[in-house]
Amino acid sequence: MIDRQPIDTYARQISDEKQTSVITGSTASTDKRFNALFTDYADPDSLRKLAAKIKDHTLHHLDTYLEQAEASLQRNGVTVHFADSGDDARETVLNILRGHEVTQLTKSKSMASEEIHLNPYLIENGIEVLESDLGEFIIQLDGDEPSHIVRPIIHKNRREIARTFQREGIAEDYNDDPGTITRRARVHLREKYMLAQAVITGGNFISAESGRLVLVTNEGNTRFGMAPSKVHIALVGIEKLVPTDRDLGVFLNLLGRSATGQQLTVYTEFISGPKDDSQPSGPEHMHVVFMNHGRTDVLDSNCREILRCIRCSACQNVCPVYRQASGHAYRSPYGGPIGAVLSPLLFGDRFPELADLPKASSLCGACNEVCPVDIPIPDLLLRLRDKAKRAHIPQPGDLPMTPFATLATSPSLWRTAMTMSKAMNHLPIQVAPVRPLQDWLGQRTLPDWHGGDFRKWLKARKEK
Secondary structure, eight states: OOOOOOHHHHHHHOOHHHHHHHHHHHHHHHHHHHHHHHHHOSOHHHHHHHHHHHHHHHHHTHHHHHHHHHHHHHHTTOEEEEESSHHHHHHHHHHHHHHTTOOEEEEOOOHHHHHTTHHHHHHHTTOEEEEOSHHHHHHHHHTOOOOSSSOTTTTOOHHHHHHHHHHTTSOSSOOOOHHHHHHHHHHHHHHHHHHOSEEEEOOSEEETTTOOEEEEESSOHHHHHHTTOSEEEEEEEGGGEESOHHHHHHHHHHHHHHHHSOSSOSEEEEEOSSOOTTOSSSOSEEEEEEEOTTHHHHHTSTTGGGGGOOOOOHHHHHOHHHHHHOGGGGSSSOOHHHHHHHHHHHTGGGHHHHTTGGGSOOOOSHHHHHOTTOOOHHHHHHHHHHHHHHTTOOOTTOOOHHHHHHHHTOHHHHHHHHHHGGGGGGSOGGGOSSHHHHHHHHTOOOOOOOTTHHHHHHHHHHHO
16 A cells, blocks of 8 residues: 655655656656547547547536436436445446346456445455456555556556565566566456456446447456446446547647547447357346545536546646655645646645645646646646645745744845845854744745845945
């Protein structure tokens, strides 16, 4: 399990090996995204603004589209469930599995399930759960947690993975060749697919018009999971709706390019419901669980734009703070700028604990520039900082501003302070007058003080 330390503390302790893995992986993804978007579109900014409008429209009429999606899914033979809280979602999934007498399942990567810690809950209740996404599979073997939305093991390198496979008996010998690692995982997982009685997936999008569930992967693990299973459960956040099938064209083009620099994700599946009589294999029963888990509270807040997010990870990849700290520093399934906004909102009862996340940003604006749905993340971070300030939640790096306000509004005191400031060049940090100032100075290398020089220069200039 990851450490639950404040982000600044965790970031200072991160190993060089992990930091190198994160920086290398995120930088490469950012470069691929730029090349893919600007090679294929003369004006990609207009496309992402269109996507933002579609998302805003959907969120504004979410009640209507949820009703329409429910009717469309039921028409396709899908059983629809609504879960208000994380507890409701976990219990709903468990009850579905017990109703179909499922004891063994495979699961594809799902951020919604990470939010509610679905895997440990099911395992505690006697269900054997196997992650089928390669990255999530390695996370499961290591008892670790994902540190990236698209690349859950961005913080690991191939040597660590090879050691894990050898330790777990998936490989008899150590071999860190990526192709060999992948083949060994494939052999192990395909046997498990055939034994599974059910498959759990997330959902990238659901069309309210047709009821089609859209799944995108680069490994095809959802296809392998569904083919032999009798039951398919899709756990989907209520914000994943789009009004029509036509809208999917906008989002799929943006998602592939923003997430992995591809024109289209390798496997893009449109699931209309359980298998029919003409199909030789596939789930006989399909359930969609629409999960709220704090989303309506976010919708009612001044940060509702964050619900546009399509989980592409572009903001994580470009963020200088994420690159230095890694996803685990955010103490949530969502790291980086998206996590700094979404986590304090979704996990409202943990807001005081997570209120430091919005301050883990330089406000450089790069996250907004790369966001495929034009989320104004820097603005949202400032709104959450204001919320924490109004709630009197102490923050890392906070300084008492009352003394500064006194200085800044008194010309004579300000002149005296500036003249004497050079003395700071000869005083150790430990003698700073207040503890927060000591902590602040202990994390920064400041230039030499030159107080009073400008006033002397200006006075001499006037005398000339």
